[in-house]
Amino acid sequence: MSRLAQWLRTLWSRCSAALRRERLDREFDEELTTHLELLVDEGRRHGLSPVDARRIALQRLGQPGVLREIHREQRAIQIIDRLTQDVKHSLRRLRQTPVFTAVVTLSLALGIGANTALFSLVDDLLLRSLPVRDPNRLVQVRQVALSFGFRKPLNAFSPQAFDTMRAHNDALSDIVGFAPMDRPAVLVDGEPEPGRDVEQVSVNFFHHLGVVPVVGRAPEPSDAAVAVVSYDWWQARFGGSSSVLGKIVTVNGQAAEIVGVAPRGFHGLATDTPSDLWIVSRNAMDLLMVARTRPGLTAAQVSAATDAVFRELALTPPGIQMETELRPAGKGMSQLRAQYEQPLVALTGLVALVLLITCTNVGTLLMVRNASRRRELTVRVALGAGKSRLVVQCLVESALLAFVGGALALAVAQWGVSILLSLLPIAAVPEGLTFQADARVVGFAVLLSLLSALLFGLAPAWRASHVDVTALRSSPGSTATTASRRVGRFLVACQVGLSVLLLVGAGLFVQTLRNLVQVDVGFNPDRLVQVVIDTRGAGYGDGDAAGAVYRLVLERLAAIPGVESVTAVRNPIMRHSLSRGMMRLPGMTLEPDEYWDEASVGPSFFETMGIPLLRGRTFAAADFAAERGRGFIVNEAWAKRYFPNDDPIAKQIGIIGVVGNARLAGVRSETAPMTFMMIPRAPDRVSALEVRASGRPTHVVAAIRDEVRRIHPRLFVDVRPMREEIARDMATERLVAGTSAFFGALGLLLVSIGIFGVASYAVAMRTNELGIRMALGAGRWTVIRESLKDTMWVLAAGSSAGTLVAVAAVRVAGSFMSDLLFGLTASDAATIAAAVLLIVAVALAACIMPARHATRIDPLRAIRCD
């Protein structure tokens, strides 16, 4: 019976014994009773009285209580002994090779850490459900208008719509409403509380979601103005005291009484902006609608029933086509999720590759090291160590390495997440989105460590079980059996293949970013500053007053020293904000819904932006003075589309000029047909001003901000150099490219370590043979070639397999990752070729040291070293 099986059997019986402890105790009692009775019977047969017989029987058996204790102990020792012995031995071995141990634990820490970091983000953004009752049935109800060739969602609904929906829709239950407030003014005890996020909610919000306050109660329909505070704010502002109940909080001038504290971990339904306060909406505010679908209905049935109610409500004028949309809301509503789902999935794939490479790499290193200790292992087997005991020891060693690596990985992950988050183009990282080493994340790291230990520990362990004791008699060199080298080669080939895959992935994302950076946006972003102004916070609505403010700002900014020119535009540049327009073109029939992009621009827009004028003229100051600007300007794409052969200006249909194509909405936006209209002299709404500075744009940014504040301190203003706006537009791509490039480099480093190890080992194993060859007159090059031959084959096999898989994987990934790729065909041959070349170059570099070492072998020593 092998020791391993025995060990496992003992392990099994101990574990199950722990589970079945009570039953085993009962059985043992029964066994003892039978034993005792048999002893009593024996005594009676020898003529003892029943009392004496029992007394002597007990004497001969021993105290049942003591026996039971000993029995229990015996069921539980031994294994711990065996295990501590193995752990101690492994620790001693690892200490003997500090460099090896450091390299292995560090690479594991990086591999597992990168995965844990990503998992913590993926878990937060994509996996975790809201802490509400039945989150899987929660949906957000929206209407989507199909107009102007756009899908325009209608998210918020009136109280009346809510009432009708509750009364007439059987497919939905627990209908609740909420709406985040825009920069609310919050007062507690008359003190302002800046930067608090407040949501208005329907009165049944907490009841229907199944969120039970930890202190106080949920709002009731009979309540006057009431509010619920979040757990975090309760702790931070009210010291976690129950005296918070009954306090008055004032939001935008309306007072509400605090009646409850939400449970910890509940931050509302919009997960990007965790709420601090929920006030029950008393006015006729439009709210977002969230509800539960009735169980047993299909999505189509629920959708149809909801659609019918909406049609009854007739929310929009006839003629506009509306569609009902139910979006799963069980994980909360998140812009970030929508934006980062694809990148995170792509990065998860890459980072998993990194871990696979790490594991094969560590496996290779372990094997190489074990091979160099082969003689020791063989001697131990010869002295009677069970082979399976060696296997167990190998696995224990792997597990130790993995767990040390895993522990370090948590630190790496924390660091990694903060770097990843700092790359995100958001002003404030949402509170929920930090690295928290909670049970799920730690559990993931532990699981991953275990899996890796199995993955990289199996091959060395398997090899350890194939020790041939007879080989002890022959030379130590030949004990490194060919089988061990075959496994080593296979592992290296795997590593090379995986790295090709990883590098191709990383290469495509980097190439995407490069393509985006090189895109000609069609205007000159240097020395350009964009000023986005929101007048609503200062009390100006859309209309004349707002128009006056814009004109004032425009004039003041133009007067700032260092500003060359200023212009206005209705839709901010690079913010994916677009208007659509159309017009009748004489002598042409257009499709009924043929709209194109339209921009409303102020005076000297094209000059300020640096968009080239191709024909005709731009808007003159006189055009603006004429109040109602006549005429419009088109871009080149528009001219080509509608007048491919003629000069559109000559057509006398109001076109006064043709300008070059410019990507105004975003870097990725295709150059579509576009028209430019004049902003009226008294605009009702303008969103952005564009400022051309004469020097570096950063010099005027502060001046602009001060000037706007001087006009009205509560004007919300966002001033950024255009270069920064463009960079923000590419932030996702930058994040993906940066991270994947890092992973690619990490993979390369690991592979080079692995190949170096294997090549060194191959040379060391053939010292004898190479020595003889040199003694027989082989030249340097012959020796190098001989020592590298193996590795070359492995490289060739690995990289060709990797290339094949990469081509296939890119095909598949390209179809659902198209948002992440730009300006390249998915199977970008150049990227793949570059990846393979890079791997081969790195691999060769890793081989050179061992090969040079081979040429320095002293033939005499090599032959004698047997």
Added chain:
Amino acid sequence: MCYVYRKDVRVKSKLDLLQGTLDLMVLRTLSTLGPLHGYGIARRIEQVSGDRVILNQGTIYTSLVRLQQRGWISARWGVSENNRRAKYYVITRSGEKQLVAETEYWERLAAVMGRVLASERSDK
């Protein structure tokens, strides 16, 4: 054979057992007699040793658990001669192998010990 050892010049009337000795005795018993319950095994060892080894019959159960953990014996429930439920122990095939190996080892050790102690004694 010299099973007696001296302590405070007093010869013990019963024998303390070296670790593993009881295990070997149990294996031997089960191999000879087939399935037996704890009482039967204890009784048999007492009889064969002439009532010279066993301290407490209950000690036998520690040994039985150990042997089961190693897979050298197995157990199943049966009915004892006094009509009670009792666990019957059976030696397994690997137990038989172990018995052969241990017996050989023990005999060698005993022989060596015997020789060494005999020579020591003759020196005195």
